[in-house]
Amino acid sequence: MPGRATAGQAVAVRPGDMVGILGGGQLARMLALAGARLGLKSHVFAPEEDSPAFDVAAARTVADYGDEAALARFAETVAVATYEFENVPAATTAFLRERCPVRPDPAALAASQDRLLEKEFINSLGIATAPFAPVEDPGALARAVATLGRPCILKARRFGYDGKGQVLVREGSDLGAAFRSMGGVPAIVEGIVTFACEVSVIAARGADGAFRAYDVCENLHDHHILSVTQVPARLSQEGARAALDIARRIAEALDYVGVVAVEMFVAAPDASTAAAEALIVNEIAPRVHNSGHWTIDGAVTSQFEQHMRAVCGWPLGSTRRLGAIEMRNLIGADVDRWDEILRDKSAKLHLYGKHVSRPGRKMGHVTRLRLDLTG
Amino acid sequence: MPGRATAGQAVAVRPGDMVGILGGGQLARMLALAGARLGLKSHVFAPEEDSPAFDVAAARTVADYGDEAALARFAETVAVATYEFENVPAATTAFLRERCPVRPDPAALAASQDRLLEKEFINSLGIATAPFAPVEDPGALARAVATLGRPCILKARRFGYDGKGQVLVREGSDLGAAFRSMGGVPAIVEGIVTFACEVSVIAARGADGAFRAYDVCENLHDHHILSVTQVPARLSQEGARAALDIARRIAEALDYVGVVAVEMFVAAPDASTAAAEALIVNEIAPRVHNSGHWTIDGAVTSQFEQHMRAVCGWPLGSTRRLGAIEMRNLIGADVDRWDEILRDKSAKLHLYGKHVSRPGRKMGHVTRLRLDLTG
Numbered sequence: 001m002p003g004r005a006t007a008g009q010a011v012a013v014r015p016g017d018m019v020g021i022l023g024g025g026q027l028a029r030m031l032a033l034a035g036a037r038l039g040l041k042s043h044v045f046a047p048e049e050d051s052p053a054f055d056v057a058a059a060r061t062v063a064d065y066g067d068e069a070a071l072a073r074f075a076e077t078v079a080v081a082t083y084e085f086e087n088v089p090a091a092t093t094a095f096l097r098e099r100c101p102v103r104p105d106p107a108a109l110a111a112s113q114d115r116l117l118e119k120e121f122i123n124s125l126g127i128a129t130a131p132f133a134p135v136e137d138p139g140a141l142a143r144a145v146a147t148l149g150r151p152c153i154l155k156a157r158r159f160g161y162d163g164k165g166q167v168l169v170r171e172g173s174d175l176g177a178a179f180r181s182m183g184g185v186p187a188i189v190e191g192i193v194t195f196a197c198e199v200s201v202i203a204a205r206g207a208d209g210a211f212r213a214y215d216v217c218e219n220l221h222d223h224h225i226l227s228v229t230q231v232p233a234r235l236s237q238e239g240a241r242a243a244l245d246i247a248r249r250i251a252e253a254l255d256y257v258g259v260v261a262v263e264m265f266v267a268a269p270d271a272s273t274a275a276a277e278a279l280i281v282n283e284i285a286p287r288v289h290n291s292g293h294w295t296i297d298g299a300v301t302s303q304f305e306q307h308m309r310a311v312c313g314w315p316l317g318s319t320r321r322l323g324a325i326e327m328r329n330l331i332g333a334d335v336d337r338w339d340e341i342l343r344d345k346s347a348k349l350h351l352y353g354k355h356v357s358r359p360g361r362k363m364g365h366v367t368r369l370r371l372d373l374t375g
Numbered sequence: 376m377p378g379r380a381t382a383g384q385a386v387a388v389r390p391g392d393m394v395g396i397l398g399g400g401q402l403a404r405m406l407a408l409a410g411a412r413l414g415l416k417s418h419v420f421a422p423e424e425d426s427p428a429f430d431v432a433a434a435r436t437v438a439d440y441g442d443e444a445a446l447a448r449f450a451e452t453v454a455v456a457t458y459e460f461e462n463v464p465a466a467t468t469a470f471l472r473e474r475c476p477v478r479p480d481p482a483a484l485a486a487s488q489d490r491l492l493e494k495e496f497i498n499s500l501g502i503a504t505a506p507f508a509p510v511e512d513p514g515a516l517a518r519a520v521a522t523l524g525r526p527c528i529l530k531a532r533r534f535g536y537d538g539k540g541q542v543l544v545r546e547g548s549d550l551g552a553a554f555r556s557m558g559g560v561p562a563i564v565e566g567i568v569t570f571a572c573e574v575s576v577i578a579a580r581g582a583d584g585a586f587r588a589y590d591v592c593e594n595l596h597d598h599h600i601l602s603v604t605q606v607p608a609r610l611s612q613e614g615a616r617a618a619l620d621i622a623r624r625i626a627e628a629l630d631y632v633g634v635v636a637v638e639m640f641v642a643a644p645d646a647s648t649a650a651a652e653a654l655i656v657n658e659i660a661p662r663v664h665n666s667g668h669w670t671i672d673g674a675v676t677s678q679f680e681q682h683m684r685a686v687c688g689w690p691l692g693s694t695r696r697l698g699a700i701e702m703r704n705l706i707g708a709d710v711d712r713w714d715e716i717l718r719d720k721s722a723k724l725h726l727y728g729k730h731v732s733r734p735g736r737k738m739g740h741v742t743r744l745r746l747d748l749t750g
Contacts, residue, residue, distance in 0.1 A: 015713055015726045015728075037725055038724070038725075038726055039713075039727065039728045040728075041728065103737070258597040300723070314714070316716050318721075320720075335390075337691075339689070342689050342692070345692070351412070351413055352414065353390070353411065353415075364414065
């Protein structure tokens with residue numbers, strides 16, 4: 001009874017069907033776990049043999065994203081395909097789309113894979129970003145730095161995450177060296193935004209256009225890696241409403257289907273006005289997001305279940321939060337404390353099944369519902 | 376870094392290790408899902424090719440429980456083995472125990488596999504059961520029915536579940552026909568207990584002897600199959616305390632490690648006394664139990680996570696309940712309502728990935744936290 005549909009047709013997925021997931025990391029793993037609760041099978045496609053998601057997948061393909069024979073076999077088995085990361089090659093999604101429904105639409109990937117296109121898209125919706133300028137050569141870098149001022153940040157346009165592919169340009173920084181450190185890839189310069197806090201909105205849009213967002217998350221980073229998410233964020237009601245509205249406008253403009261995360265800076269409030277906090281969009285992640293991991297323990301529907309519901313064409317679930325909540329990433333050697341965390345009655349431990357912990361590697365996370373959960 | 380230990384030694388399981396599960400149904404599936412959240416891999420051993428637990432297992436063995444070569448290979452891969460059902464053959468657990476730690480101890484299986492031994496064990500602890508008598512021949516059946524009165528129930532001593540292998544002996548029932556319907560297997564007769572409600576205690580005992588129980592569950596059956604569980608049960612505080620105490624005494628007497636379920640009848644209260652409700656133990660299930668499924672959505676630690684923690688020698692988690700909760704089984708064609716349930720904002724849907732629904736088959740369950748969970 002598989003509910004396969006060809007690209008362009010309505011997707012009619014039923015429990016028992018197989019959902020394809022490109023990427024085999026912890027996001028794919030948690031998607032597969034959420035799918036299993038709904039009776040869905042997962043087929044995980046990833047290049048690395050020891051991908052954490054393989055351990056909970058009904059079917060596994062170990063192959064490069066450019067392996068068309070493997071992609072074709074993968075497409076044959078799935079009712080719909082999705083992905084855990086935004087850097088899936090465009091050729092891969094184009095190839096798949098001829099063979100099975102792919103959600104969210106690969107156009108959303110294109111908008112988020114390139115920092116320049118992403119910022120231009122966001123600005124085109126009348127939503128603020130940090131000031132930026134494209135950099136193709138050392139001269140453009142010098143002009144951009146002169147305009148935006150120091151410090152500013154030189155970033156590769158593509159394939160950056162967790163602070164990789166970024167150089168801070170300070171007073172006295174050698175612009176030639178900074179340009180060469182990019183290795184010749186297209187880049188942009190971004191002005192520095194002074195912010196009171198960093199927040200994200202985790203939202204979902206269904207195939208029917210329904211939109212549901214979780215409460216705004218406040219995020220703390222350490223060395224460019226998410227360290228802690230707290231919900232609710234310290235934001236005025238108006239600020240929170242504005243943040244959710246930004247996520248909605250972005251999702252609608254992309255005709256998005258699935259979970260999307262929008263990272264924002266909250267500008268330090270201007271004490272002289274009664275206006276809500278200014279919001280500046282930093283990044284769009286067309287996928288489930290680390291700052292939404294708290295939803296597994298802290299919301300009626302987790303972001304992972306929500307994404308599976310959306311890509312299957314099912315109704316979205318309630319995003320209602322169960323309490324004040326904190327999610328803390330276990331990075332590198334943090335994971336060695338697993339037995340201590342298990343003894344903490346207020347903590348929910350999540351481990352990703354990664355064999356080797358390295359500095360900066362996300363090994364798991366811990367959620368604490370801040371209620372009186374002793375006992 | 377596998378933490379394997381030979382039988383008799385302390386079990387030192389670490390995240391990343393493999394836990395073996397005998398049986399591949401929905402209980403094994405939910406155990407594997409809970410283990411995966413803790414970074415554990417699961418190796419599911421089951422005879423049926425389409426076992427629901429295979430879809431979420433890191434390793435799978437399709438083999439008969441008597442296949443010693445397959446069991447030996449299975450034991451090689453796991454740090455500890457456990458089971459989802461009590462009717463694992465004794466020869467299987469004895470064979471495994473020579474090769475890997477097995478939890479809970481197979482002695483607990485022996486006590487629950489045979490209705491006669493089970494009732495004798497419970498009575499030996501000073502805990503009440505329904506009156507009973509063993510039946511080896513038609514004469515013994517006649518004597519037992521004369522003593523216990525009609526109606527009473529003739530039950531096979533072994534391999535009964537969900538009302539299978541049972542015959543009600545009424546006024547006018549032909550005892551010869553009743554005896555023959557057992558097919559010559561050892562049986563017992565049980566007297567009928569008049570009860571106000573049926574409850575169960577889901578509890579866990581850790582390798583260190585720690586004991587934790589969830590709040591008492593009240594269960595409604597339909598055609599001998601669990602239909603609805605509601606927590607809290609309609610029981611006095613004293614009655615609830617007594618029920619948890621019974622579970623503790625049983626777990627301690629068995630030197631039990633893992634989750635155990637104890638089903639009880641609550642005798643109709645005697646209005647003439649102020650005593651707590653009388654409790655009569657019906658059955659011990661040495662495993663996670665259908666009446667504990669609500670713990671996935673309604674308790675800090677699910678019964679499945681709790682069982683994995685216990686068999687791994689890890690500290691038990693909090694059994695704290697999050698609210699008033701109802702769990703409703705989806706039996707047979709009930710599952711066809713999956714899309715309607717997905718639209719119900721107060722419902723959490725769980726499907727077991729079974730391909731074919733048959734009357735009486737447990738296809739999934741729905742949990743409702745009875746709070747104001749609209750939105």
